[in-house]
Amino acid sequence: MVKAILIYGSTIGNTETLSKSVEEGLKISDVEVAVKNVETASVDELKDYDVIILGCSTWGEGELQDDFVSFEEEMEKISLNGKKAAVFGPGDSETYPDTFCDAVDILEKRLRNCGAEIIVDSLKVDGDVDPKCEEAKNWGKKIGEILKNG
Numbered sequence: 001m002v003k004a005i006l007i008y009g010s011t012i013g014n015t016e017t018l019s020k021s022v023e024e025g026l027k028i029s030d031v032e033v034a035v036k037n038v039e040t041a042s043v044d045e046l047k048d049y050d051v052i053i054l055g056c057s058t059w060g061e062g063e064l065q066d067d068f069v070s071f072e073e074e075m076e077k078i079s080l081n082g083k084k085a086a087v088f089g090p091g092d093s094e095t096y097p098d099t100f101c102d103a104v105d106i107l108e109k110r111l112r113n114c115g116a117e118i119i120v121d122s123l124k125v126d127g128d129v130d131p132k133c134e135e136a137k138n139w140g141k142k143i144g145e146i147l148k149n150g
């Protein structure tokens, strides 16, 4: 069975909410997933998993959520060759049209630079996350299906 880790960073709880839905979807697809807040996660533990899912909101103007900043920097030092990965996050295109969900793109780029393979289009959730939980669950399910199909 593949082992997945989902690491999220969330200031006011929106990414955390989406994480729960993604987790639900993964479990429906029989993916064993450990879920961690990035505050308590270490880059070293990524090597213990086959699949790495990162969830991060965008703050400032196109910046990573605060707790993710040092984690992303630490990732520079590691290789994730052979790992599969996916990224999601909430943002607000109305107020921040030029930097909508930039954190998602920053993390995808970092994962690719570490050698990981992005296996699914990122999930960018615009505005209020509550109506988008079903979409997040389906995205998690889809990851499980992609993993099953090799």
Ligand SMILES: Cc1cc2nc3c(=O)[nH]c(=O)nc-3n(C[C@H](O)[C@H](O)[C@H](O)COP(=O)(O)O)c2cc1C
Pocket: 009, 010, 011, 012, 013, 014, 015, 016, 056, 057, 058, 059, 060, 061, 062, 063, 065, 090, 091, 092, 093, 096, 099, 100, 101, 102, 127
């Ligand atoms: C000060 C501030 C700056 C923000 N900057 C951006 C931004 O550059 N791009 C974006 O898409 N969303 C931006 N947002 C919207 C947040 O990403 C959004 O509210 C998100 O749902 C917060 O998720 P969290 O609770 O998981 O941190 C910003 C919000 C605030 C309050």
